[in-house]
Amino acid sequence: EEERLDDLSRKLILREEELFTQDGRSEEEEDRLLKDFESLSVRVWMAIHSSFVTTATPAGRPDVLRSAVDTILQQETQDQRWTERPADSAPVWRPLRWLRTHNLLLQKMVEKQLKDAEENETGDTGQLSSVTKRQVCRLGKRVKEDLLTAAEAVRHCYPSRMDVLNIYGGLYHQAFAARLAQLCSSELDLDDCSYLLFWVNHYYPDEILKHKELDGIKTACLGSLLQPDTLGRLEEQYLSTVSRNELKKWLKNGKISRLSFYFASVVLIFMSTKKTYFPLGTKIMQNLNEVTFSTSQELNHLPLRHAPLLNYRKSVEDLVKVNPSNLHPVLKATLVCEQQLRDYISGQAEGLAEEQKRRCLDTLSALRDCCYQCLTFPLHGKIKVFLSQLWTPPWVDGSLPVVDQLLSFLSQQL
Structure with missing residues (x-):
């Protein structure tokens, strides 16, 4: 059985110490020691290189790898010892820098x-x-x-x-x-x-x-x-194509799937950017006139419909009932989309009757209220604790800053 690498390493370090602390050492002895260090290094790097070998070869065994790691650390320590001594007394091979290798x-x-x-x-x-x-x-x-x-x-x-x-x-x-x-x-x-x-x-x-x-x-x-610019380019490529295709279906059919196009897109975008809410509503609405114009032969008789917004709101309400682990991030993204849709319907949408516009805005308001209610519900109990201290003697005499504490709490949460 071959000698353990760390045991061999210790012996070489002892030989090195003895050789370079005595007078009259020969080049032959130095060459022999250097070759032994080189031989040791080959075995060490073979053991490291076999880290992911699943067979029971000697180089791939855990005990061999552990011994190789110990050897590397021993040699790092010996490198450090030589840096604390006069430079002209060190062996030519020091420092070995095996940890860097x-x-x-x-x-x-x-x-x-x-x-x-x-x-x-x-x-x-x-x-x-x-x-x-x-x-x-x-x-x-x-x-x-x-x-x-x-x-x-x-x-x-x-x-x-x-x-x-x-x-x-x-x-x-x-x-x-x-x-x-x-x-x-x-x-x-x-x-x-x-x-x-x-x-x-x-x-x-x-x-x-x-x-x-x-x-x-x-x-x-x-x-x-991926780098942000590359990731953004791929998301832009994907979303521009998907949103355009889905928008055509929406305009043509006046209906959307169980998870509405908008809702599914918001979830997709949030999951892809994690913390950044992509301006989906703006993007879709910017494409709306272009898509409607380019497909006017087929779609010019189809008005903007209220039903998809109802389905969108219902999808969000259903999701709230399910309460998945990523609910709050999805609701935050949904609120961004809701605001952009509201801005479009309020100021940019053409051809919408006032009654239809009012119904769309009412639906968006219900969607917004659903999101805010779900997001703020966990805070209600804690807010009540602060409010319960109003009109108490400490509050009256000014020793208890209830309002300041409440505002500080809300600032942290929001």
Whole structure:
């Protein structure tokens, strides 16, 4: 059985100390020690490189990886010792900087893993309809599998202070983002664009990074897989096409699906931008005249209808009853859309009778009230606590600043 790497490392450090603290050392002894360090480094990098090998090869065993990591840290400590001594007394190979080499090796390993995954045509991605979809899926699956391996097996071979899971998380995020940026550099059709946005905005952040085994990854530090301008361009491409097609259906049929076009679009946009509410209402209404004009031969007899707004309001009311986990963000986005629709109907819509305009605005008011009621309901009980202190002796004599406390609370909540 081969000697443990960390044991061998300690012996080499002792030899180095003895050799370079004595007078009259020979070049032959230095060369021999240097070759032994080089031999050790080969074994260490083989062990690191085998981090994701699932077979029981010697280099891929957890104990070998753990020993390799200990060796790297030992050599880092020895590098530090030599920096505290006269420079002319140090060996020519110091500092070794094995920790830096280790991190560079991890980066190359990650890039190789994703390159191999992208080029591997085998697997269960054959049912996907395009090359781009298959590439994205293979890349994403490899990221997930390797991060889970890092979490379940690899990180236990490292001391916690190295935080190797976040090292791998950052490297895979960067490599995945780089490959997606290359895919986005060429024109994507609507189907590929939709699939890529699904991965970027939903599956990767919600299903991979939030996996229970990856709880230690600092997702807030990673950011989006795509640069804001690229993400915005893809969302614009997708939404401009979808909104135009759906608007034609809306104008033509006077009805919308169970989750209305507006509501579904608001949910889509909020989920894709997370914290930014895309001006959907404005975008749709800017397209309204263009779409109506371009399809006037077919649609010029169809007025703007009230029924879709009723369905929109009902969809939101139904969603409130279901109370999903993302309800509040969706309602906030809905309020933005409601205001933009209101602005359009109040000031820009042409050909609307006053009665029809009033009915549309009343429906939007009911929608707005539904959203505000749901958003503010959790505050009612806390507000009552503040108000219950009015007309009490401390409030009367001014020692209890009830109004200031209430305003401070509302400011924090709103």
